[in-house]
Amino acid sequence: MSVMLLIPSYEPQEKVFLFVQQLEKETGTQILIVDDGSGVRYQKIFQKLSVLPSVTVLSYPVNKGKGAALKIGFQKIMSDYPDVDGVVTADSDGQHSIDDIKRMIAAVESVQTHTLILGTRSFNKKKTPFKSYWGNRISAIFFYFATGLKCEDTQTGLRAMKHQLLPELLTIEGERFEYEMNVLLQSKERKIQLEQLPIETIYESNNEHSHFRAIQDSYLIYKPLIRYISSALFSFLIDMTVFLLLLFLLGNSEDIVVPATIIARVISGVVNYLLARAWVFEDKSRVQTTLWKYGLLFLGQMFLSSIGVQLLLKFLPxxxxxxxxxxxxxxxxxxxxxNRIVFQKWKVME
Known part of the structure; x- marks a missing residue:
């Protein structure tokens, strides 16, 4: 079976040459390195890499992001290497051992065409850099909430797939670090089976050479959750403002409190629905397909809220x-x- 290694690289360290040289020697596979707009300063490294017999370097002048680099690599493999049966993606920052890459190459030979193998690391809090540890923990929790699936390492760049899966992966949105998370989030919708292969956890120099942008890239990865929280807070402010305004205009009597609560909740519910549909989950289906489901959820949430508060008041007055x-x-x-039922941003396959 012919397997190709795809390595996106941005501003690599000098040691990447020795790593790729050893990788070529031990795996005997073709290697495609995508220079993601590293610039003139790094061209000597890529020129050295391109001299290696089994290495092809694909460069472009402007940094596009890891997701874009992977897609450009996928397109190159599809057009120029049609006989390749499988693809293994790996990072160029020294986080993957050659032995683990060899295990991924062996594993992709026996998987189904619609399977994605993830090289998953285990994270020891004491041995893992603070940013990396909590970043992976938070993303794993978010992934579980969004899909109902458990994944130990949603951030892994060591992945393997059959050649037939590449066209599907090219249609998934994302240009930077969020792309790899989007692939996982849409795996059930697209009926892509996820398999996890435990690998070694490596963080060289406390992961100081990572190009992950803490604020910008975190926002792209957690955008639906961040927007959901923001829209919920805004809807809450609408709810409270309308409620207090009605009490101010109509009087603060017991007869007014209940209808004022209902009116305020309905208005804030409409605002929340519009924000959730257009902004949070970016749902493009017809309003009729989501409005009735949201309405049932809204009524159920309002009912459970009132019942829950009444019950809790007996213990916490x-x-x-x-x-x-x-x-x-x-x-x-x-x-x-x-996420899973009303707007189905990432549909869950039974």
Missing amino acids: IAFISKLLVDSLLFGVSFIIQ
Whole structure:
């Protein structure tokens, strides 16, 4: 079986040459290195790499991001290497051992065409850099909430797939680090089977050469969750503003509180639906396909909130705190239901 290694690289260190040289020697596979706009300063390294017999270097002048580099590599393999049966992607920053890459090459030979193999690391809190440890933990939790699947390492760049899967991967959105997460998030929708192969956890020089941008790239990865929280807070402000305004205009009597609560909740619910559909989950289906589902969720959430607060008041007789606890729980449940059922940003396959 013919397997090709695809290595996206941006501003590589000098040691990458020795790594690729040894990789070529021990695997005997063709290697495609995508220079993701590293610039003139790094061309000597890529020129040295291109001299290696089994290495091809593909360069372009402007940095596009890791996701774009992977897609450009996939396109190159599809057009110029049609006889390649499998592809293994690896990072160029020294986080993957040659032995693990060889295991991925062997593993891809026996998998189905619609399977993606993930080289998953285990993260020891004491041995893993702070940013890397918590970044992976948070993304794993987010991935579970979004899909219901457990993945130990959603950030891994060591992946393997059959050649037939490449056209599917090219249609998934994302140009930077969010692309690899998007592939996982859409795996069930696209019926891509995920298999996890444990690999060694390596962080050289405390991962100081990583090009991951903490704020920008984190936002791209967690964009739906961040937007969901933002829209929920905005809807809450709408709810409270309308509620207080009605009490101010109509009087603060017991007869007014209940209808004011309902009116405020309905108005904030409409705002939240519009934001969730257009901004959070970017759902492009017809309104009719999501409005009734959101309506049922809205009514159910309002019912459970009122019942939950009443029950909790028996043990915690502070209305504000009781409502805060109940609605916080429903907040998380609502995100899961909206994501998996109402808007189906990433559909879950039975």
